[in-house]
Amino acid sequence: ATSAQAADPSPAPVTVAHRGASAYAPENTLAAIDAAAELDIDWVENDVQRTKDGKLVIVHDTTLNRTTDVEQVFPHRAPWNVADFTLKEIKRLDAGSWFGPKFAGERVPTLEQYMNQVSSNRQSLLMEIKAPELYPGIERQTLDVLRRQGWLDGHHVKRRLIIQSFSADSVKITHELRPEVKTGFLGTPAVADLPKYAKFSDQINPSYKTVNADYVAAIQAVRGAHGRPLEVYTWTVNDAPNAVKVADMGVDGIITNTPDVVRDAVEPA
Numbered sequence: 001a002t003s004a005q006a007a008d009p010s011p012a013p014v015t016v017a018h019r020g021a022s023a024y025a026p027e028n029t030l031a032a033i034d035a036a037a038e039l040d041i042d043w044v045e046n047d048v049q050r051t052k053d054g055k056l057v058i059v060h061d062t063t064l065n066r067t068t069d070v071e072q073v074f075p076h077r078a079p080w081n082v083a084d085f086t087l088k089e090i091k092r093l094d095a096g097s098w099f100g101p102k103f104a105g106e107r108v109p110t111l112e113q114y115m116n117q118v119s120s121n122r123q124s125l126l127m128e129i130k131a132p133e134l135y136p137g138i139e140r141q142t143l144d145v146l147r148r149q150g151w152l153d154g155h156h157v158k159r160r161l162i163i164q165s166f167s168a169d170s171v172k173i174t175h176e177l178r179p180e181v182k183t184g185f186l187g188t189p190a191v192a193d194l195p196k197y198a199k200f201s202d203q204i205n206p207s208y209k210t211v212n213a214d215y216v217a218a219i220q221a222v223r224g225a226h227g228r229p230l231e232v233y234t235w236t237v238n239d240a241p242n243a244v245k246v247a248d249m250g251v252d253g254i255i256t257n258t259p260d261v262v263r264d265a266v267e268p269a
């Protein structure tokens with residue numbers, strides 16, 4: 001290199017399709033990860049919860065009525081908690097029509113079905129354990145499914161999987177059960193508390209509305225659970241100006257419903 005050459009720019013942040021490419025297909029369905037794949041998006045985010053009969057499913061809200069036709073199918077079961085329905089019941093629900101007629105018949109995926117599709121699309125996964133306080137033991141159960149499907153082996157666990165939660169206890173449990181898995185804490189902890197989170201996390205993942213360049217730098221100045229600088233993946237950024245803004249702050253990842261918009265805004269052509 002000569003002094004006339006510019007220094008290497010820092011790499012563009014990773015673009016993560018939030019609940020899949022959820023601006024274009026119903027969130028947390030196989031159609032949503034396929035929509036991300038069609039846009040050549042490698043990373044998808046999801047939310048894991050548990051049914052009444054102990055099966056893991058991919059759904060964001062702790063109730064089923066926003067993203068399925070549960071109110072029509074089971075009108076007397078309000079408030080339609082995920083935890084109050086068996087997998088067989090949940091599989092009767094249409095998780096696509098609310099989004100658009102072309103997605104009619106889309107189902108709430110099991111974790112196994114979801115992981116198979118992520119694998120067949122050759123994608124990587126930022127998995128959120130949602131509301132773990134409702135589902136004791138969900139971390140171990142999730143890791144068991146991932147192990148059985150080969151996601152804790154070699155390249156996958158090193159490069160293609162991150163498990164995150166808004167619950168520090170849940171992140172800690174995941175880290176202690178399987179220290180090789182990369183983990184993220186969702187939230188905006190005080191800078192003084194970062195070393196505490198860094199004991200069991202590799203990432204701190206805050207809302208983009210809560211960050212500035214100094215905060216991003218303060219996070220990245222701390223070493224995470226695997227000895228590398230803590231990363232920052234921020235959410236949920238759905239427009240180009242905000243994507244450029246957080247990229248300029250130096251974030252490592254951007255979680256977005258519109259991954260094509262974000263990728264085009266932050267990656268060099």
Ligand code: G3P
Nearest residue numbers: 018045047128186235255
């Ligand atoms: O991955 C970050 C983001 O998913 C956190 O918020 O409510 O969409 O799960 P939420």
Ligand code: CA
Nearest residue numbers: 045046047128
């Ligand atoms: Ca989430």
